[in-house]
Amino acid sequence: MIFNNEFDGKITLAGYTISEKLTSFYEKTIKHINVKVEPLELADTTGLRAGCDIDNYPIVKIGLNLNGEKYRIKESLFEQTVAHEIMHAVLWYEGFPEVKALNDQYVRYRGIIISDFQDPVINKRLVAEGFNSEEKIRIETNDTLEGLAESHKNQIPLVKFPKIQKFILSLIYLYHYLELKYTIEDEGVWKLFKQRFRYVYPKLCIFLDAIEETINTIGYETPEKMINLMKKILNIFRLDDDFKVITRC
Numbered sequence: 001m002i003f004n005n006e007f008d009g010k011i012t013l014a015g016y017t018i019s020e021k022l023t024s025f026y027e028k029t030i031k032h033i034n035v036k037v038e039p040l041e042l043a044d045t046t047g048l049r050a051g052c053d054i055d056n057y058p059i060v061k062i063g064l065n066l067n068g069e070k071y072r073i074k075e076s077l078f079e080q081t082v083a084h085e086i087m088h089a090v091l092w093y094e095g096f097p098e099v100k101a102l103n104d105q106y107v108r109y110r111g112i113i114i115s116d117f118q119d120p121v122i123n124k125r126l127v128a129e130g131f132n133s134e135e136k137i138r139i140e141t142n143d144t145l146e147g148l149a150e151s152h153k154n155q156i157p158l159v160k161f162p163k164i165q166k167f168i169l170s171l172i173y174l175y176h177y178l179e180l181k182y183t184i185e186d187e188g189v190w191k192l193f194k195q196r197f198r199y200v201y202p203k204l205c206i207f208l209d210a211i212e213e214t215i216n217t218i219g220y221e222t223p224e225k226m227i228n229l230m231k232k233i234l235n236i237f238r239l240d241d242d243f244k245v246i247t248r249c
């Protein structure tokens with residue numbers, strides 16, 4: 001992988017000395033499977049802090065923004081970020097789905113869509129491994145609520161294309177639903193999020209109800225469940241011809 005053994009015996013990745021925790025996480029999750037992980041330096045122009053590129057599977061590129069100004073990964077979040085991106089490769093190996101945009105103008109939303117579906121699965125596993133904390137999930141929820149209030153106040157649409165606007169916004173809801181209901185199981189924070197989100201986007205309520213119901217019926221934590229969930233939700237928004245659900249198999 002990306003690890004280099006240096007003369008002092010310490011294992012480093014992109015210049016950072018890796019803890020035993022990350023090393024053993026790597027050995028446990030990905031070393032035994034037929035996936036070769038390679039680092040890829042990301043520039044600020046990508047607008048990304050990190051990413052995982054599975055298009056050349058079984059070679060998986062873990063993109064890390066290490067030198068950018070705006071989106072550089074904070075040092076304190078480095079290992080957590082690497083573990084997160086490794087997990088995207090593991091999910092792909094396990095047969096979890098991603099999406100392919102069939103419409104060229106939607107290609108840029110692929111990453112957001114994949115994250116909103118896969119990240120709750122990853123974060124749940126990372127909480128169990130000690131990389132993510134429940135506290136982090138609560139802070140993130142708060143940040144989302146503040147961001148929503150801000151864009152609502154300023155009337156800035158988060159998505160340029162009207163046809164997928166409701167879909168992309170609803171995925172933010174889906175993401176937090178899975179995190180709050182299933183990962184940290186915090187009914188209080190979930191209720192607050194639900195209320196505030198629906199207050200900002202009253203026209204979405206009918207879709208949000210459908211999303212909650214679909215998740216409760218299908219689930220999300222196995223490849224099969226996630227494939228069904230993605231297909232069902234694309235269908236709710238009538239986007240079956242715009243995105244295709246894909247898996248490695």
Ligand SMILES: [Zn+2]
Nearest residue numbers: 084088115119
């Ligand atoms: Zn992710």
